[in-house]
Amino acid sequence: MSLIEDLKWRYAAKKMNGEQIPEDKLNYILEAARLAPSSSGLQPYKIFVISNKELLNKIKDVAWNQSQVVDCSHLLVFAAWDGYTDARVSAVFNYTMDQRGLPRETMDDYKQNIMSLYEPLGKEWQADHAAKQSYISFAMAIAAAAEQKVDATPIEGFLPPEVDKLLELEGSGYKSTLLLTLGYRDADNDWLVNMKKVRTPKEDFSTEIK
Numbered sequence: 003m004s005l006i007e008d009l010k011w012r013y014a015a016k017k018m019n020g021e022q023i024p025e026d027k028l029n030y031i032l033e034a035a036r037l038a039p040s041s042s043g044l045q046p047y048k049i050f051v052i053s054n055k056e057l058l059n060k061i062k063d064v065a066w067n068q069s070q071v072v073d074c075s076h077l078l079v080f081a082a083w084d085g086y087t088d089a090r091v092s093a094v095f096n097y098t099m100d101q102r103g104l105p106r107e108t109m110d111d112y113k114q115n116i117m118s119l120y121e122p123l124g125k126e127w128q129a130d131h132a133a134k135q136s137y138i139s140f141a142m143a144i145a146a147a148a149e150q151k152v153d154a155t156p157i158e159g160f161l162p163p164e165v166d167k168l169l170e171l172e173g174s175g176y177k178s179t180l181l182l183t184l185g186y187r188d189a190d191n192d193w194l195v196n197m198k199k200v201r202t203p204k205e206d207f208s209t210e211i212k
């Protein structure tokens with residue numbers, strides 16, 4: 003099936019049936035998320051893959067009680083850097099240069115440029131910028147799940163500071179940004195399953211400038 007067909011198939015399931023997804027599909031989805039592009043290639047985010055029911059129940063309590071959080075197979079919690087530091091950026095660039103067999107100094111000027119751009123903008127701007135990068139990875143995971151015929155519900159409806167506490171993220175330099183439930187739709191009990199997919203009409207969505 004084409005990507006467009008897969009995207010038409012997917013929807014934000016409101017009810018999942020508790021069935022587990024195979025390990026290879028989970029890994030495929032995580033790999034698509036890992037391969038997402040990010041600003042300067044920094045990938046300032048990571049993913050927690052949660053299947054522990056006790057923890058999922060606690061997360062559900064701070065996620066508007068959304069049932070998918072416990073009825074899913076796995077919950078992905080996206081967490082982004084709480085700010086950019088020289089050490090963090092250097093670690094990524096050093097790793098990249100090592101992987102490419104280039105001298106570590108190769109990216110020094112570029113690194114100075116982005117740090118002098120980001121530093122004056124403050125921690126809040128930086129955390130927001132990092133969070134935006136995590137959304138790109140999130141979208142890749144959603145598309146990959148659709149390709150694998152795995153349902154994925156994107157969730158912003160949760161209290162990030164509470165999830166941070168449950169995952170003991172305080173002091174880790176990461177803050178939760180998004181949840182993604184992976185599993186299978188409960189087609190008999192989900193009110194949304196047969197609803198028409200509605201999007202902005204094509205003519206309003208894009209404007210061609212020749």
Ligand SMILES: Cc1cc2nc3c(=O)[nH]c(=O)nc-3n(C[C@H](O)[C@H](O)[C@H](O)COP(=O)(O)O)c2cc1C
Pocket residue numbers: 012013014015016068155156157158159160199
């Ligand atoms: C960033 C983001 C946050 C969302 N948060 C929630 C949520 O907390 N709970 C939920 O059921 N759906 C959530 N959704 C799903 C949207 O409501 C849904 O994607 C949109 O209405 C389009 O419908 P479709 O995905 O079923 O095609 C979210 C979607 C995105 C992209």
